Amino acid sequence: MxxxxxxxxxxxxxxxxxxxxxxxxxxxxxxxxxxxxxxxxxxxxxxxxxxxxxxxxxxxxxxxxxxxxxxxxxxxxxxxxxxxxxxxxxxxxxxxxxxxxxxxxxxxxxxxxxxxxxxxxxxxxxxxxxxxxxxxxxxxxxxxxxxxxxxxxxxxxxxxADDTAVLLYTSGTTGRPKGAELSHFSLYMTCTIGSETFGTVPDDVVLAVLPFFHVYGLSSILNASARNARTVSILPRFETGAVLAAIERDRITVMAGVPTMYHALAAADSSGYDTSSLRIGSSGGAPIPEQVLRAFEAKYGIPVLEGYGLSESASTATVNPGADNRKVLSIGKPIWGVQLRIVDDEGTPLPPGPEHVGEIVLRGHSITKGYYKRPEETAQAFRGGWFHTGDLAYADEDGFVYVVDRKKDLVIRGGFNVYPREVEELLYRHPAVAEAAVLGEPDERLGEEVVAVVSLKPGGHAEPDEIVAWAKERIAAYKYPRRVRIVPELPKGPTGKITKVPLRQSTADGPGRG
Amino acid sequence: MxxxxxxxxxxxxxxxxxxxxxxxxxxxxxxxxxxxxxxxxxxxxxxxxxxxxxxxxxxxxxxxxxxxxxxxxxxxxxxxxxxxxxxxxxxxxxxxxxxxxxxxxxxxxxxxxxxxxxxxxxxxxxxxxxxxxxxxxxxxxxxxxxxxxxxxxxxxxxxxADDTAVLLYTSGTTGRPKGAELSHFSLYMTCTIGSETFGTVPDDVVLAVLPFFHVYGLSSILNASARNARTVSILPRFETGAVLAAIERDRITVMAGVPTMYHALAAADSSGYDTSSLRIGSSGGAPIPEQVLRAFEAKYGIPVLEGYGLSESASTATVNPGADNRKVLSIGKPIWGVQLRIVDDEGTPLPPGPEHVGEIVLRGHSITKGYYKRPEETAQAFRGGWFHTGDLAYADEDGFVYVVDRKKDLVIRGGFNVYPREVEELLYRHPAVAEAAVLGEPDERLGEEVVAVVSLKPGGHAEPDEIVAWAKERIAAYKYPRRVRIVPELPKGPTGKITKVPLRQSTADGPGRG
CATH class of the missing domain: 3.40.50.980 (Rossmann fold)
Structure with a gap:
């Protein structure tokens, strides 16, 4: 054994x-x-x-x-x-x-x-x-x-098999970074079954620009490639020209990225590069805005399948099962052997339907043994025998899951739930907006108020008030951002996904709001 | 996890x-x-x-x-x-x-x-x-x-994953039956990877006449079918007419059997049955005599791939990798993740070549955690960190393994090693012989003497002395059986493979020798 x-x-x-x-x-x-x-x-x-x-x-x-x-x-x-x-x-x-x-x-x-x-x-x-x-x-x-x-x-x-192979540090839902213990077995299973579900083939060449120190790069790219004797094309950092050159040079077939990478590549001038080897892409780390997905797919002519995972699930927990069976903007379905439920605050499973938003909880071979030397936080995360992800989602009748937002990102304005992602989706459709992040800010009267931080496209022009007015016309009154701040670029985490922590600090600190 | x-x-x-x-x-x-x-x-x-x-x-x-x-x-x-x-x-x-x-x-x-x-x-x-x-x-x-x-x-x-799922009783190489502890992980891995290597497809229908209480039926048939959503056609006992009827009725594509089953089916009248659905066969449990393999393949028009496994390896440890890459009479190569060595009595790995016969030792995901409540026998079986199978074999230059015999079945006659299986292979080529078992019997002068017990084909006629003389012409002098005993049928173990224990007792008890 x-x-x-x-x-x-x-x-x-x-x-x-x-x-x-x-x-x-x-x-x-x-x-x-x-x-x-x-x-x-x-x-x-x-x-x-x-x-x-x-x-x-x-x-x-x-x-x-x-x-x-x-x-x-x-x-x-x-x-x-x-x-x-x-x-x-x-x-x-x-x-x-x-x-x-x-x-x-x-x-x-x-x-x-x-x-x-x-x-x-x-x-x-x-x-x-x-x-x-x-x-x-x-x-x-x-x-x-x-x-x-x-x-x-x-x-x-x-x-x-249950011995710990990797201690992967993550902030989890709260607190200082904690080491999620991932076993040899968990890492083996998730990369093997994830690859099968995603539909890679032996001749694939996979782009590895996502960092190996992150679960997405470590498990879905590095482990999966070792498992299946696939070639990986390594880049030490993301830069559109270097990625396009690597695609041409190494005949890369599988693009593994996060939404900000797809956004940058969709906006890049790729005319000097032969990217015809590309066959399929995967997107994870954060929900990909529909505008970004459509723009990338139109430009490069390949489907990008969304998946979902965490450090604590050894990467892929759900994925869209193939280009023919996907549902755009869904994270797909749990992979073989991973059980997923959407539960209310008491842990009771919710029925399907967009009106039944709850927290994603997971169980199965991919899930961490727990946080190293943190029995209390482990017990809290695994209450009721299920790992609590902190992500809010609903499922449709076919079992496809739609992430609505991070539980901690949820804004409660005057008693109404506002899911920042929905407002961000809207802002991405504004002609001048390149990137958007929506968050809640303490408000005496309402508890929280909805605010947005955006960056503009090159050559794009917009004033904060214009964007507020534009949004107000297109979304329910309790949802549209009352304040918009324009910044040159949004802060990103290690994989390149937008991170809201510094935005929260800067909005809380006060100055510079639009 | x-x-x-x-x-x-x-x-x-x-x-x-x-x-x-x-x-x-x-x-x-x-x-x-x-x-x-x-x-x-x-x-x-x-x-x-x-x-x-x-x-x-x-x-x-x-x-x-x-x-x-x-x-x-x-x-x-x-x-x-x-x-x-x-x-x-x-x-x-x-x-x-x-x-x-x-x-x-x-x-x-x-x-x-x-x-x-x-x-x-x-x-x-x-x-x-x-x-x-x-x-x-x-x-x-x-x-x-x-x-x-x-x-x-x-x-x-x-x-x-490492929890025990099945306690599988086996005599192992010696002693009273011991419970080999097989984990959820081991049983999952061996059936998953064994099936992949064997090359089954989703529409296969698998014959399950081998008993489920035996590792071959439990793991390679039942678990593998559950894993791959395959249909199994169950029969409670082996009888050629019932098997042929099931093949026709359930459109069986995969035949999983032991040599005696292939022998019986090769000899059976199959003219009244449609067996055209058959696609491939697997043989394990004991080495299949070449005559039996050829006769079955010629009659039913499908390849039979040999594999090798034990209760302690959760079934398949080696298998021939597909009909196009097989070597007839070899047990093939270890499956993905199983390490196999052929070692001498000191545990030193031997080089390839038929002159380098040693014991098969195994390591990897399929191997038992040990024998339930028997730390000493577990330690003895796992000496040097490898599980000792008690089977004697050599490897060729391509890594294909050939089982020569059970270590305990080895006959040492006047200082020369006689591998019963080689002598049995010869006896199967005698025109009147249906089944053969060769074993050693205590001998004052030589230590052990080579004796054979055979059954005859329906309508076949031969006298013991004729068979001795026939063998003497065809094999080295120290190898041919000095005594042959003819019986109506050879004793079989639970899977139908010939078991020598009762033969040893009866030859040791004396009477009735040919």
Missing amino acids: SFNLATMLRESALAQPDKDFLRFPGGARTFAEVDGAAGAVAVALRARGLAPGDKVAVLLPNVPEFVVAYFGILKAGLVMVPLNPLLKAGEIAYHLADSDARLLIAADAVAQEAARALREVPAVEPVVVGDLDTGKWPESVTAFADLLAAGDDGELYPGA | SFNLATMLRESALAQPDKDFLRFPGGARTFAEVDGAAGAVAVALRARGLAPGDKVAVLLPNVPEFVVAYFGILKAGLVMVPLNPLLKAGEIAYHLADSDARLLIAADAVAQEAARALREVPAVEPVVVGDLDTGKWPESVTAFADLLAAGDDGELYPGA
Whole structure:
């Protein structure tokens, strides 16, 4: 019954040793090369005294070394803790301490923040990817390249399927970041069944510009590609020209993105690039506005299927089952083996219909074991035996699910529920609006008032009051935004999706409202 | 991360509620019907106070109630203990006591032996399938039909993937029967990946004449069919006329059998039956003699792929990868995620080549957690971290594995290794021989002597001495059987494969040798 998630890489390397697993600006690595290098990392980590269950944090962008480190950690029976390389020193230190990390594998480029963090948690030994400038790091530093020297012994630690493979930090619905424990089994199941449902084929080449440290990039892209011996085309960051060039160069067939990427690509000048290899796209991370979906599909001639997942569900929990069976703007249906309910505040399942909006709760093979060292928050999230996502949705008669909003984003104005996403959908249809975020702001009389922050299209012109008036004509009186603020660009999280936290702070802080 | 193996049935029932899951003499049951009935059994078992992890023994032939009971037990988070309905009272009592069974679901037809067994383990409550004659049973008896009354509440117990789902009794390589603990995860993986490798398709209809209480019937047939929403055609016992009639009636496409079944079908008069629906066959349980394979394939026009598995590997550990890539007489290659080595007595892996015969050892997702309450025997079987099968084999340069014999069946004659299977292969080529078993018998001078027990084809004539002389001309002097005994039929185990234990006893007891 033993199982190691790195079996996916091993089996692909046995079946297709010379096929490219990773393509990246400037090179490529075959399955056999990555498997062998990961095996060498496992040997080196064991030789340093790390024992099964020990945590290794990784602070890297999308580079081949991320993949080698990841599978090396898994092969040795250790637990991977992927961190966002844009974190600041205090945040890095928090994650290292909270996860009980014994080692940190980091890019030399983040030396300044990482080294400051390591002063707070000096027991953590750094391993550096890239040109190692030892002067920037603690004395215990090792070059990642040195880990590869010992060579592969072919071992895969034979742990239990339920053992934790990845500790994935997430804010969850509330509070400080918590490490969601994802097992070898959960990660295997969700990437295997997610791929089947999405309908990928062996010859697909998948774009990997979404960060591997995020569940979407780690599970739906990296794990799924290792599982199915598919080639991934790696980019360290999103930039439309680089993505279009990679599509042409690597003959990418599957585009995996978040709505802001589809928005940028729909607006980009793609005339100089051959994108005819594209076959299908997936969108997740946030609801994709219909205008964005239609514009991208029209421009690139491929369907984009929406799905839904969380760190706590090892990525894909629902997906639209194929281009012929999809319902646009729905997140589709739960994948095989995942049970989904939409429940009221008492946990009672709600009937179908858009009037029955409730919280999505999940159960099944994909779902986290819980939050590391946080039994109370785990119990709260799993009350009644179901994982509470904090997302509000309804289902239709066919079982397709429509996300209405985040539970915490819900605005209650004078007793009426306003779902910001619905108002954002409207604002995206305004001819001058590029991006929109709607949120609630404390209001003495109404409890909350509806406000919007938008950015404008290049060459677009609009005044806040015009937008308010435009919206007022098109949506119920209790829903339209009373105030609109125009900003050059909306703040984005690590995957590129719009994040409302800084907007809330800035609107709460007062100045600059339109 | 929770997982319940009954998810397979639930998902098939959601996707194809009205498709036939079970066809049997006199009726059929859809996926929704079986799922609902199993759910009702789970409700009833929980209502009787059984708690997750409790054991429920099942003593049934291949009848629809076996399937309903099995998935009901799983849904409630209980552990299934399938027993051979041909067991005698003492054996039943041993299994009930050893497994700590709380309940026994048995056929009314086995009342005599079962009731005697229950007097030895009176805490076990009987549940009877069929026309319940209460006079034959202890007072605590319940009719299985009564378990169905409460109806399904839709619950699947959300246990861990590594929880034990089935306790499968096996003699293993030595000793009294031991319960191999198979987890929800192992049983899921092996049937899913085994089916993929074997190449079944959604419209296949699978013959289920191999007993469900045996790992081959339970995992490769029943679980795999539930997983893939395939129809199974159930027969309670093997008889060539009934099998041929079922093939015609249910349009069976996949034949799953053991060598003796293929032998019987190759010899049967099939002229009155339409068997054109057959597409492919699988053979396991014992090595199939080449003569039998060729004769069956020629007669029915379909390929038969050999595989290999054990109770301890949740069935399929290796299989020939498709009709175009097979090697006849090889058991194929390990399935995805199963690691196989051929090792010497010190556990050192051997190089390929027929001269390098060693023991097959296994590791991976399919392998048992160990033997229930037998830490020493578990440790012995898993020495060096690999499960020791007791089977002798070699691999070729392409990684295809050839089973030479059971380690315990090996005959050492005057210091030379004689593999009975090789001698049996020869005897099957004798024009009058129908079945053959070769074994060692104690010999003062040589340590062991090679002897054979054979049955003859209908109308075949041969004397023991003739067969000895015929073999002597065709095989090395140290290998040919010095004594041949002719019997009407060779003894068979529960799946129909030839079992040598009674032959050993009878040759050791002396009389009747040829």
